[in-house]
Amino acid sequence: MAKTPIILKGTAHGILLKPMTENWDDVLIALERALEDAEDFFRGGRVIMDVENHRLTQEELGAVRATLNRFDIELWAILSEREETVRLARSNGVLTRLPKNTEPHRREEEAPPHQKAIFVQQTLRSGQSLHYPGHITLVGDVNPGAEVIAGGNIIIWGRIRGVAHAGAFGDDQAVICALNLQPSQLRIGSHISRTPDQRRRTIQPEMARVEDDQIVAEPWNKRG
Amino acid sequence: MAGKIITVSSGKGGVGKTTSTANLGISLAMLGHRVACIDADIGLRNLDVMMGLENRIVYDLINYIEGRCRLKQALVRDKRFPDLFLMPAAQTRDKNSISVEDMTRVATETAELFDFVLIDSPAGIEHGFRYAVNPADLVLIVTNPEVTAVRDADRVIGLLEAEDWAPAKLVINRFKPELVRRNEMLDADTVVDLLAIDLVGIIPEDEKILSASNRGQPVALDERSPAGLAFRDTARRLTGEDVPIEVHKKQSFFQRLFGTG
Numbered sequence: 364m365a366k367t368p369i370i371l372k373g374t375a376h377g378i379l380l381k382p383m384t385e386n387w388d389d390v391l392i393a394l395e396r397a398l399e400d401a402e403d404f405f406r407g408g409r410v411i412m413d414v415e416n417h418r419l420t421q422e423e424l425g426a427v428r429a430t431l432n433r434f435d436i437e438l439w440a441i442l443s444e445r446e447e448t449v450r451l452a453r454s455n456g457v458l459t460r461l462p463k464n465t466e467p468h469r470r471e472e473e474a475p476p477h478q479k480a481i482f483v484q485q486t487l488r489s490g491q492s493l494h495y496p497g498h499i500t501l502v503g504d505v506n507p508g509a510e511v512i513a514g515g516n517i518i519i520w521g522r523i524r525g526v527a528h529a530g531a532f533g534d535d536q537a538v539i540c541a542l543n544l545q546p547s548q549l550r551i552g553s554h555i556s557r558t559p560d561q562r563r564r565t566i567q568p569e570m571a572r573v574e575d576d577q578i579v580a581e582p583w584n585k586r587g
Numbered sequence: 588m589a590g591k592i593i594t595v596s597s598g599k600g601g602v603g604k605t606t607s608t609a610n611l612g613i614s615l616a617m618l619g620h621r622v623a624c625i626d627a628d629i630g631l632r633n634l635d636v637m638m639g640l641e642n643r644i645v646y647d648l649i650n651y652i653e654g655r656c657r658l659k660q661a662l663v664r665d666k667r668f669p670d671l672f673l674m675p676a677a678q679t680r681d682k683n684s685i686s687v688e689d690m691t692r693v694a695t696e697t698a699e700l701f702d703f704v705l706i707d708s709p710a711g712i713e714h715g716f717r718y719a720v721n722p723a724d725l726v727l728i729v730t731n732p733e734v735t736a737v738r739d740a741d742r743v744i745g746l747l748e749a750e751d752w753a754p755a756k757l758v759i760n761r762f763k764p765e766l767v768r769r770n771e772m773l774d775a776d777t778v779v780d781l782l783a784i785d786l787v788g789i790i791p792e793d794e795k796i797l798s799a800s801n802r803g804q805p806v807a808l809d810e811r812s813p814a815g816l817a818f819r820d821t822a823r824r825l826t827g828e829d830v831p832i833e834v835h836k837k838q839s840f841f842q843r844l845f846g847t848g
Binding site for chain 2 (some may be wrong): 446452453486487488489490491504506507508509
């Protein structure tokens with residue numbers, strides 16, 4: 364190999380990962396090897412991946428994230444010169460710009476990826492999706508044709524009229540809360556339910572969870 | 588000062604993009620503005636027919652982009668309004684003949700000569716849509732009060748937001764108050780509530796639109812057509828005038844006679 368497939372180095376914001384080849388298999392292999400070599404050094408850290416002009420696909424992003432997560436590392440930001448890639452990164456809940464004046468990253472305080480949460484303030488329109496391995500809090504609506512998928516719980520301060528999937532890695536204990544729950548489909552862990560074709564009566568905040576192998580939604584103010 | 592570039596888009600086909608472009612172009616010209624309408628639907632051109640200018644076309648958008656004519660030669664003057672022009676699409680080519688940069692250059696150059704440049708976008712969210720919205724200062728989203736059309740409009744608005752394109756405003760076309768009253772059609776509030784963008788016009792369904800398009804005499808020219816009036820009001824809102832939105836019903840014979848209602 365003429366040059367190394369990746370560059371990996373520590374910065375004030377986190378670990379900088381720079382793929383140096385278009386061949387993503389080589390990138391993944393090199394990444395895995397580098398992380399194995401210095402597991403303790405990187406563990407619990409976060410990665411800023413600078414893909415420059417490379418057009419990143421959902422599969423490539425997912426594969427990198429999966430590799431990083433195995434080493435307890437968060438895919439925190441993706442820097443790109445391409446609009447498509449920036450959009451892709453955003454829809455995966457990844458930063459696309461480094462926040463100014465951030466505190467240097469302190470790793471000790473970080474929780475493992477599935478316990479982390481993101482806060483997103485945006486309405487998801489038809490065709491848009493938000494994926495995150497941890498919990499998702501969304502202030503805005505999930506319109507018909509949009510989807511929210513979380514490894515953990517989902518809280519929507521707004522309406523769900525699209526698809527929401529909590530506990531996407533198989534966690535049946537996950538819950539989905541919304542101010543107005545009228546999804547076309549709800550999924551929790553391995554369970555799927557669609558809203559009854561009949562229109563819902565009153566609109567009120569509800570929480571959906573799995574009970575006796577079925578997804579049930581109950582009004583928030585009638586709990587326990 | 589360069590004019591305002593407004594792209595008319597929808598996502599879904601058949602909701603009335605071309606009808607809206609033709610009528611808003613004419614309505615703006617009626618208000619005394621200098622207006623150019625650009626047909627960006629390369630390969631499926633219709634705007635010339637609706638405006639009744641088909642037989643006056645010598646050069647088109649592609650001819651200009653390829654340097655075969657000057658900008659003014661590709662602009663066809665309207666037969667009714669001296670300050671209204673049409674830049675026709677090429678019928679014999681397809682959308683891959685032009686790039687986002689080409690379209691942006693044409694629209695920007697045209698805007699130097701006019702107060703308003705209206706771009707009639709192709710349906711869909713592919714290349715044709717992208718080159719049509721790229722130069723826009725404002726994107727008019729045309730939708731119908733139907734679940735499918737609204738969903739596609741939502742998708743388009745999402746794309747505009749995600750890519751930091753121009754802001755979007757909404758026109759609801761083919762609105763039928765009677766159907767809304769019978770709960771058979773989405774009402775305007777429901778549509779606006781979902782799409783969450785500013786509404787600039789509600790165009791009632793009007794049989795005259797069809798015959799008007801076929802004759803190349805858009806309804807905006809028809810004093811008595813409710814749709815024509817709604818288009819003229821929408822045009823006034825685009826110029827910044829504060830015109831309350833109401834759904835114009837067909838006037839009865841007596842109402843017309845006595846000037847009430």
